[in-house]
Amino acid sequence: MSDDEPAENISGGDAGGGQATVFETGQPATRAEAVVNRLGELYWQKTYGGRDAFESLVRTILSQNTSDTASQPAHDSLMERYGSGDLVASLAEADQQRLAETISSAGLYNQKSERIVTIAGRIREQYGSEAAFDEFVREGDADEVRDSLLAYNGVGPKTADCVLLFSGGQDGVFPVDTHVHRIARRIGLAPPDADHETVREHLERDVPxxxxxFGHTAMIQFGREYCSARKPACLDDPEACPMADLCDQVGVDTVGEVVDPSEAAD
Structure with missing residues (x-):
């Protein structure tokens, strides 16, 4: 197990921080816990929290529908131009077209810049400052914080959950991105036809x-290294995957085909 989380994993890495932690494994109560324990052995065990809430929100919006290698430069450019003071105030007053140019590497930059300016304005109206919003995310009730974040146009469940995890440090929050959605259904931790929210409900129910x-961040890394969408490691050799004994291989035909788990259930 390594404590070194790759920076390109924007959900974690340098963006998410995190403190290396050792958890007692013992006898897992569920298969989902067994999977997460294995991921912890393969990659890292960490706790998260303490990142600036509004910056985390902006960072996750920038990462939507784009790669980390594209969204990271956009985040860096945004922070260089607007991050010297109160970021909420700076972006609430930002010229939308200038912001769009600043974050152009992230893709969908016109849409994202409009959303960021609008959300910054609403947060300033509701909380007054970046620091007050940060306090709300860190100290508020998790359900209340999540509902408040979801009320902003352009903030979906994964974005809200990333803010809760990496800023609020909330236990029991398992953000579901495309990697987690695919892997949880392929392994059999959620129904093959489960949507993102159903996958989240199963994981948060079955994982301590x-x-x-770290289940979230390590599962993303596992998806990149072993369980990719089109060519998972088990496709050619079932034993090549460190999760082989825990996986149902839903949608993976070892003679050479891979389909979405929902199609395999038909």
Whole structure:
């Protein structure tokens, strides 16, 4: 197990921070916990929290529908231009077209810049400052914080959950991105036809709260290294995957075909 989380994993890495932690594994109560324990052995065990809430929100919006290698430069450019003071105030007053040019590497930059300016304005109206919003995310009730974040146009469940995890440090929050959605259904931790929210409900129910954070970041890394969408490691050799004994291989035909788990259920 390594404590070194790759920076390109924008959900974690340098963006998410995190503190290396050792959890007792013992006998897992569920298969989902067994999977997360294995991921912890393969990659890292960490707790998260303490990142600036509004910056985390902006960072996750920039990462939507784009790669980390594209969104990271956009984040860096945004922070260089607007991050010297109160970021909420700076972006609430930002010229939308200038912001769009600043974050152009992230893709969908016109849409994202409009959303960021609008959300910054609403947060300033509701909380007054970046610091007050940060306090709300860190100290507020998790359900209330999540509902408040979801009320902003352009903030979906994954974005809200990333803010709760990486800023609020909330236990029991397992953000579901495309990697987690695919892997949880392929392994058999959620129904093959489950949507993102159903996958989240299954994982948060079956994984101990304190393990959800590194379960999320390590599962993303596992998806990149072993369980890709089109060519998972088990396709050619079932034993090549470190999760082979825990996986149902839903949608993976070892003679050479891979389909979405929902199609395999038909």
């Amino acid at each position: 709260g304190e393990k959800c954070g």
